Amino acid sequence: MLRRRIALAAAVLAMLAVPAHAGDPVPVGAVEILSGPNAAYGIAIKAGLDLALEAVNAKGVLGGRPLSLTVEDSGGTKDGAINAVRKLIGRDKVAAIIGPTLSNEMFAAGPVANGRGVPIIGTSTTAKGITDIGPFVFRTSLPEADVIPVTLKKAIARGVKTIALLYANDDAFSKSGFDSMKAAAEAAGLSIVAIDSFGSKDTDFSAQLTKIKSLKPDAVAISALVEPVSGVLLQARQLGFGKETLFIGGNGSNSPKLGQIAGAAADGLIVGSPWFVAKPDKLNTAFVAAFRAKYGKDPDQFAAQAYDTLLILAEAIDRAGDADPTKIRDALLKTDHTGPLGPFRFTDHRDPASTEGVVVLEMRGGAFGIAQ
Amino acid sequence: MLAQQLVNGILLGATYALFALGFTLMFGVLRVINLVYGFYFTAGAFVALWLTQAGFPLVLALPAAAVGAGAIAVVLDAVLLTRLRRTKADELSSLMVTLGAVLALYAGMAAWLGPDIRRLRPGLVGSGALDLWGLRVTVAQLLILAASGVLVGALLWLVRGTRLGLAIRAMAEKPDAAALMGINTAGLAATVSFISGALAGAGGVLIGLNFNAIHPYMGEQMMLRGFVVVIVGGLGDIFGALLAGLLLGVVEVLTAGYLASGLKEAVGFAILVAVLWTRPAGLFGRTDVRRA
Numbered sequence: 001m002l003r004r005r006i007a008l009a010a011a012v013l014a015m016l017a018v019p020a021h022a023g024d025p026v027p028v029g030a031v032e033i034l035s036g037p038n039a040a041y042g043i044a045i046k047a048g049l050d051l052a053l054e055a056v057n058a059k060g061v062l063g064g065r066p067l068s069l070t071v072e073d074s075g076g077t078k079d080g081a082i083n084a085v086r087k088l089i090g091r092d093k094v095a096a097i098i099g100p101t102l103s104n105e106m107f108a109a110g111p112v113a114n115g116r117g118v119p120i121i122g123t124s125t126t127a128k129g130i131t132d133i134g135p136f137v138f139r140t141s142l143p144e145a146d147v148i149p150v151t152l153k154k155a156i157a158r159g160v161k162t163i164a165l166l167y168a169n170d171d172a173f174s175k176s177g178f179d180s181m182k183a184a185a186e187a188a189g190l191s192i193v194a195i196d197s198f199g200s201k202d203t204d205f206s207a208q209l210t211k212i213k214s215l216k217p218d219a220v221a222i223s224a225l226v227e228p229v230s231g232v233l234l235q236a237r238q239l240g241f242g243k244e245t246l247f248i249g250g251n252g253s254n255s256p257k258l259g260q261i262a263g264a265a266a267d268g269l270i271v272g273s274p275w276f277v278a279k280p281d282k283l284n285t286a287f288v289a290a291f292r293a294k295y296g297k298d299p300d301q302f303a304a305q306a307y308d309t310l311l312i313l314a315e316a317i318d319r320a321g322d323a324d325p326t327k328i329r330d331a332l333l334k335t336d337h338t339g340p341l342g343p344f345r346f347t348d349h350r351d352p353a354s355t356e357g358v359v360v361l362e363m364r365g366g367a368f369g370i371a372q
Numbered sequence: 373m374l375a376q377q378l379v380n381g382i383l384l385g386a387t388y389a390l391f392a393l394g395f396t397l398m399f400g401v402l403r404v405i406n407l408v409y410g411f412y413f414t415a416g417a418f419v420a421l422w423l424t425q426a427g428f429p430l431v432l433a434l435p436a437a438a439v440g441a442g443a444i445a446v447v448l449d450a451v452l453l454t455r456l457r458r459t460k461a462d463e464l465s466s467l468m469v470t471l472g473a474v475l476a477l478y479a480g481m482a483a484w485l486g487p488d489i490r491r492l493r494p495g496l497v498g499s500g501a502l503d504l505w506g507l508r509v510t511v512a513q514l515l516i517l518a519a520s521g522v523l524v525g526a527l528l529w530l531v532r533g534t535r536l537g538l539a540i541r542a543m544a545e546k547p548d549a550a551a552l553m554g555i556n557t558a559g560l561a562a563t564v565s566f567i568s569g570a571l572a573g574a575g576g577v578l579i580g581l582n583f584n585a586i587h588p589y590m591g592e593q594m595m596l597r598g599f600v601v602v603i604v605g606g607l608g609d610i611f612g613a614l615l616a617g618l619l620l621g622v623v624e625v626l627t628a629g630y631l632a633s634g635l636k637e638a639v640g641f642a643i644l645v646a647v648l649w650t651r652p653a654g655l656f657g658r659t660d661v662r663r664a
Contacts, residue, residue, distance in 0.1 A: 197634045199637065201589075201593050203590075206383075206625065207628035207633065210380055214373040234584055238508065239376075240501065
């Protein structure tokens, strides 16, 4: 009796231990925020990933093997992200990981994946230094420093020669956006007439705006989160800023909340975005239609980035010819993909190589449209 | 540009003064540093927000918000401070109790309503700016300026020219003696709480209207400025609060306009430190602190 049980257990173990062969799923993982205050980002990303998974598994990878995707919740914390990455690598033996959602989480969890030699691809991590973590860390999200120059190019095409810079001086995100703006404005040969700051919780910007107005710049670029940007625009209109001044937003302004809060005061503001729902190319309209069909609502930037990233990963697994993480890493570097985000390749440093997909948006009547 | 900056400063200073009036009244009379004051400010703004959303005009919503905030103040002060008053606890105790209470109230409100910024319905007052001799001001800003002036006058009249004011001053001077003279100190404390809360509520509506941003933490953001105004103006000094508010507003705006915008706060709070060093009773206070 006992012997038979041992034999049975051994047989089961043997079955579990057989090497993967054709037909077995290729395991990949994702670490996203699915609970807590920032869950909206992770849920959008998961929706994009699930949609892409259906598309990939319609024909499979490596000659017909399905991709199996395990999504772990990080809860938005560094610890959560580290544990999730460990679980995916140790328990699920994933060949590659997508995520985590936040740059802070990537700085914590990226080194774990990198140390185990498993490629990890951020789809929404825009901070400086993400890919410096190590040779297995990739990202498909354009850092703000790459988006701003495209926005400024549009401004210059509209005749902007002088610019004032305004930023929130008490949060790292706004300050780093300002640094990118300043560098890009200098590189583009714009003359910076004023640099002013405010606190991100301020409600009064009249002193800074009055000063800027007296200097009559062609454009005012603002790096801050959407609430203070809205406040700045509302007060700027009160102080008599009109159509002659072009307002330029950073990443923080790329939110539909801008139109909801600032209303008509935000009209005319331009902002660069890695993606836009109404971008008219065929791949994007097909993606948006499929997303609407599956979820009954419009995708956002995070869903689009996640969707494209899973397609990029699936192509890399095919090119690698094997579900081996190191081979997948090498294959990722040879990515040449076109999707809803536009043409995509990685630099040698594993960042997005091209800004061709960046769309400049303009606020009109409380909503963003593509800037002309 | 200087003229516009001075106007900006005076209008900003009027919002600080308006915010600080009830705060300084409460301190002067009840001798409590009541940090829950910032919550009354938020509460007033939300009451007006809901009423105007329900279709009431501002002329009704504003007084209703003031009364509502005043009522909330009476209840909360009774709950939080009666015990302290009975045991004659010092000012530090009230600071601690109200600090804890106000943080809990803000967080509870944010959990209930969400931290999002809300807007009053456009068109409640003329939303565009008026161009007066090349200077741009909005109707909301003029309302705040007028309200600050009128309320300072009304409060001074109340405190100095009425029997209620006499009782209030007596209580500010010596609560025990006032009680022995037959003044209902508990009732009077509730009255002062109500006036102070109503001032905060009205301030919340007008300032919410001006900056067009109403959210649970709006009182917290004003509180630090309120502190500077009340201390620089002299604790409990109503006219001092008006002058100190205007001074702070003008200094902040001129610093941001001509020096560096990043130094705005630094200069404002440096004034606070300098005043505490040189004139601890406040810029306009006498060495013997006048409390009401």
